[in-house]
Amino acid sequence: DAGITQSPRHKVTETGTPVTLRCHQTENHRYMYWYRQDPGHGLRLIHYSYGVKDTDKGEVSDGYSVSRSKTEDFLLTLESATSSQTSVYFCAISELTSGGFTDTQYFGPGTRLTVL
Amino acid sequence: AQSVTQLGSHVSVSEGALVLLRCNYSSSVPPYLFWYVQYPNQGLQLLLKYTSAATLVKGINGFEAEFKKSETSFHLTKPSAHMSDAAEYFCAVSVKLGGSQGNLIFGKGTKLSVKP
Numbered sequence: 418d419a420g421i422t423q424s425p426r427h428k429v430t431e432t433g434t435p436v437t438l439r440c441h442q443t444e445n446h447r448y449m450y451w452y453r454q455d456p457g458h459g460l461r462l463i464h465y466s467y468g469v470k471d472t473d474k475g476e477v478s479d480g481y482s483v484s485r486s487k488t489e490d491f492l493l494t495l496e497s498a499t500s501s502q503t504s505v506y507f508c509a510i511s512e513l514t515s516g517g518f519t520d521t522q523y524f525g526p527g528t529r530l531t532v533l
Numbered sequence: 534a535q536s537v538t539q540l541g542s543h544v545s546v547s548e549g550a551l552v553l554l555r556c557n558y559s560s561s562v563p564p565y566l567f568w569y570v571q572y573p574n575q576g577l578q579l580l581l582k583y584t585s586a587a588t589l590v591k592g593i594n595g596f597e598a599e600f601k602k603s604e605t606s607f608h609l610t611k612p613s614a615h616m617s618d619a620a621e622y623f624c625a626v627s628v629k630l631g632g633s634q635g636n637l638i639f640g641k642g643t644k645l646s647v648k649p
Contacts, residue, residue: 421576450636459623459641460577507576511636518564518627519636524576 421525429531436495440508448511449491453504498532539640552611556624565627566607619647
């Protein structure tokens, strides 16, 4: 298994509070991603990173920010949590193929976040 | 832009029966196609990957998938279902970094149930 951990694994918080989720990898992969998974929507990309301090928005980035100060860590912050952000959050890592396409993504175990 | 369609959000088979999970991608030929499996309360795990080296791809746990360009399909099959195959399965296509909202475009998933 790829060395990817997520913390915390479960969190319950209240509307309006900031929340930070952490993804840590030991594989030295350049690319890291944050997804959310909701019933009926599959996986949706929130943000991704293509290097230290290099990040970009995904499909559902509103209300989220990210930071990557080290290769191994990718943080996702909900600036002011809302009930619509109740979800399961997955981190993934990958490299690129020589042609610039995304190669296999390896996923962490997920964080279940509940916003009351 | 690339897209992935999984036909059938739920599929139910009897133990020992053929498993067929359908995936169609949009018309431009992708360099990489993936099938992932997700067991309850876990992250996604790679089942198999198509890289254009061979149209029939064998994966873990007895699964295989065949790439058919003429049908723009990449269906997942297993000759004989086991109870342990009950999970959700995701088809995904690789895109170039920055070329789309998601670096792997995922289908919405098919939940497989296996009846004794």
